[in-house]
Structure formats: structure tokens, C-alpha cells
Amino acid sequence: MRHAEFFSATYSEARGKFLDACTAAGAVVKSLRNPNAVGPQGEALYTDVARFGPAESELLFIAASATHGVEGFCGSGCQVGFMRTRSHEARPAGSTLLLIHAMNPYGFAHVRRVNEENIDLNRNFVDHSRPHPASSAYDEIHPLILPDDWDGPARASADRAIAAYIAERGMPAFQSAMSGGQYAHSDGVFFGGRAPAWSNKMWRGLLAEQMPGRRRVAFLDLHTGLGPYGYGEPIFLSWPDMAAFERARQWYGTDVTAPEAGTSTSAVVRGVVATAFADLAAPAEITGIALEFGTMPVAEVLGAVRADNWLYARGDPSSPRGREIKRQIRDAFYCDKDDWKGMVFERADAVLREGFAGLGS
Ligand SMILES: [Zn+2]
Numbered sequence: 001m002r003h004a005e006f007f008s009a010t011y012s013e014a015r016g017k018f019l020d021a022c023t024a025a026g027a028v029v030k031s032l033r034n035p036n037a038v039g040p041q042g043e044a045l046y047t048d049v050a051r052f053g054p055a056e057s058e059l060l061f062i063a064a065s066a067t068h069g070v071e072g073f074c075g076s077g078c079q080v081g082f083m084r085t086r087s088h089e090a091r092p093a094g095s096t097l098l099l100i101h102a103m104n105p106y107g108f109a110h111v112r113r114v115n116e117e118n119i120d121l122n123r124n125f126v127d128h129s130r131p132h133p134a135s136s137a138y139d140e141i142h143p144l145i146l147p148d149d150w151d152g153p154a155r156a157s158a159d160r161a162i163a164a165y166i167a168e169r170g171m172p173a174f175q176s177a178m179s180g181g182q183y184a185h186s187d188g189v190f191f192g193g194r195a196p197a198w199s200n201k202m203w204r205g206l207l208a209e210q211m212p213g214r215r216r217v218a219f220l221d222l223h224t225g226l227g228p229y230g231y232g233e234p235i236f237l238s239w240p241d242m243a244a245f246e247r248a249r250q251w252y253g254t255d256v257t258a259p260e261a262g263t264s265t266s267a268v269v270r271g272v273v274a275t276a277f278a279d280l281a282a283p284a285e286i287t288g289i290a291l292e293f294g295t296m297p298v299a300e301v302l303g304a305v306r307a308d309n310w311l312y313a314r315g316d317p318s319s320p321r322g323r324e325i326k327r328q329i330r331d332a333f334y335c336d337k338d339d340w341k342g343m344v345f346e347r348a349d350a351v352l353r354e355g356f357a358g359l360g361s
Pocket of ligand 1: 068223
């Protein structure tokens with residue numbers, strides 16, 4: 001079986017493949033429509049939830065895609081592959097598996113990391129009833145991130161200032177300032193929002209329905225954009241729960257990283273979707289990781305995020321320049337090459353099976 005066939009060129013094609021695979025594999029599917037947005041062809045946008053196994057059980061495994069929209073080209077392909085290769089059948093006896101297709105369907109359909117409100121869903125799970133975390137490091141660079149023009153003197157000047165920042169303080173400091181998450185600039189990058197996004201409410205509603213009665217829960221969130229080409233880095237999501245960290249390393253190996261320990265390609269971020277588990281009263285034991293697949297060097301990935309943000313804040317996505325930027329961001333989060341897809345699927349499938357073994361242990 002050619003792994004490249006699991007992957008799709010658009011959200012609509014991906015959704016079609018996912019639903020077809022669900023039907024063939026006998027999943028129970030629930031489709032949740034995002035009423036606040038449509039796709040580029042005016043199509044309806046859904047998060048689709050496929051269930052294998054009983055509705056009620058002690059053991060639950062959740063594998064999610066497209067928390068960061070455009071990263072769904074990868075995650076959707078993995079989920080389709082899980083079903084076509086019948087990996088779903090390797091879950092522990094009596095357990096439940098949920099495949100969540102397109103946590104952020106707007107971003108997937110429009111080839112953006114963010115949702116319909118320019119929100120990074122993985123920075124949106126903070127307590128919005130309290131003052132938002134300050135982000136002075138981002139405040140300082142925001143004017144450089146969003147220059148007035150893209151082809152003129154403002155962009156050129158901003159690029160020189162960014163190069164000077166990186167030369168002086170290092171790339172990790174710039175990555176942290178840019179991607180750590182911020183709540184002050186709704187036209188900026190890695191914006192966490194000021195209220196729960198549709199996807200946030202959808203996910204919390206799903207968990208409220210799914211968590212009662214569970215004893216152990218595993219969460220696998222599929223991402224792209226950081227690390228070496230085709231490598232899948234398992235990133236621990238529930239720092240500082242050290243018991244869960246040890247469990248994740250038992251299940252997935254000692255290469256499980258944590259941004260807070262300085263071992264990950266990711267900056268320390270707050271408000272990730274896995275945070276929602278901690279808010280539930282259910283006493284289940286949670287073991288959550290992101291699986292982050294590398295695409296291209298981080299400077300190019302951050303450059304693509306900056307360009308796409310500029311395009312929607314100041315530019316015209318339908319212009320020739322706009323189409324060029326859309327190509328740039330797609331390439332930054334999805335390597336449309338057979339060797340990459342093969343590496344990605346084999347790694348994701350191995351990690352899924354390690355997670356199943358851990359869940360059943
Ligand atoms: Zn991501």
C-alpha cells in the first residue's frame with residue numbers, strides 16, 4: 001500500500017477520504033459543524049469524530065488532527081492510514097478509540113495555522129475570565145512581525161531588525177518571543193484569543209461527554225513544523241505532572257521531550273488543547289503527547305507564519321502575491337513528497353501502537 005494515497009490536497013478531499021475510511025472500517029461518526037465560517041468554496045466546515053469500540057469503557061485513546069489547521073494535511077493522512085491499514089484494531093480489548101478529524105477545520109480549509117478569528121487554538125485554552133498573561137517579548141517584536149507593506153521599505157526595515165534581534169539574542173529567544181503565545185494583538189501571530197474559540201467549546205463539550213467513567217485516557221495530537229525533515233518528536237503536554245511525564249516516557253520512549261525541560265524544538269507555550277483535560281473533574285489518568293513532524297528549518301517556518309499573518313491583516317489572498325504566500329505556508333507545514341509521507345505515516349503508526357500498548361498495560 002502506498003502511504004502517499006492516505007494524504008490529500010485539500011480539506012474537502014481529506015474529509016471525504018476520512019469519512020470513506022470510517023465507513024469501510026465500521027466507525028460510528030459524529031460530525032460537528034462550525035457555524036461561524038465556511039471554506040474557500042463556500043463549503044461547510046466540520047470537525048468529524050470517529051469512534052471505534054464501545055461508547056462507554058474504562059480505557060480511551062484520542063488521536064486528533066489539525067489543531068493547527070494547515071497541519072491537518074499531515075494529521076488527516078495519518079488518521080486515514082490508521083484506518084486503511086486497520087491499526088485501529090490494535091487498540092486494547094474493550095477500549096474506545098476516537099479519531100478527531102480537523103479540530104480547526106477553518107485553518108485546514110484555508111491553509112492557515114489559525115482559526116476564523118486569527119486565534120492559535122493551542123494558545124486559546126487559558127482562563128479568559130482572568131487577566132491574560134502578559135507578553136512583553138512579543139509586544140516588542142509585533143511591529144516587525146506585521147509591517148505596513150510586504151514588498152516595500154517597511155518590510156525591508158523590519159527584516160533587518162529581526163536579523164539584528166536574532167544575531168544579538170539568538171534564534172531560540174526570537175522563536176520564544178514570536179511563538180510563545182500572546183493575548184494583546186489580535187492581528188498578530190500566535191494570538192491566543194480573548195474568549196474560548198468555537199473549537200475550544202466543541203472540544204470541551206466532547207470531553208465533558210466522553211470522560212465520565214474513564215479510568216485511563218491517552219491523547220495524541222498530530223502536529224507539523226518543528227524539527228528535522230520527517231522526524232516525529234513526541235512532546236509531553238502536561239508539565240509539571242511528573243508522574244504523567246514518566247508514564248509517557250515508559251510508553252513512547254526516553255525521546256519524549258518537554259519544552260519546560262529545554263529538551264524540545266518547541267518553545268514553552270501556554271493554553272494548549274490538552275489543558276482541557278485538567279479542567280475536568282473526572283478522576284481519569286491522562287497521558288498526552290503531541291507528535292511534531294519536521295518539515296523545514298524553523299526560520300523558514302516562522303517566516304511563512306509571518307507572511308500568512310500579514311496576508312490576512314494587510315494583503316489580498318487572491319492576488320498573485322497572496323497565492324505565493326499560500327504556497328509558502330502550505331510547504332512550511334506539509335512536505336508534499338512521497339518519502340516524507342512514508343516516514344510520517346510509519347512513525348505515527350508506530351507511536352499509535354505504542355500508545356495502545358501503554359494504555360492497555
Ligand atoms: Zn502545531
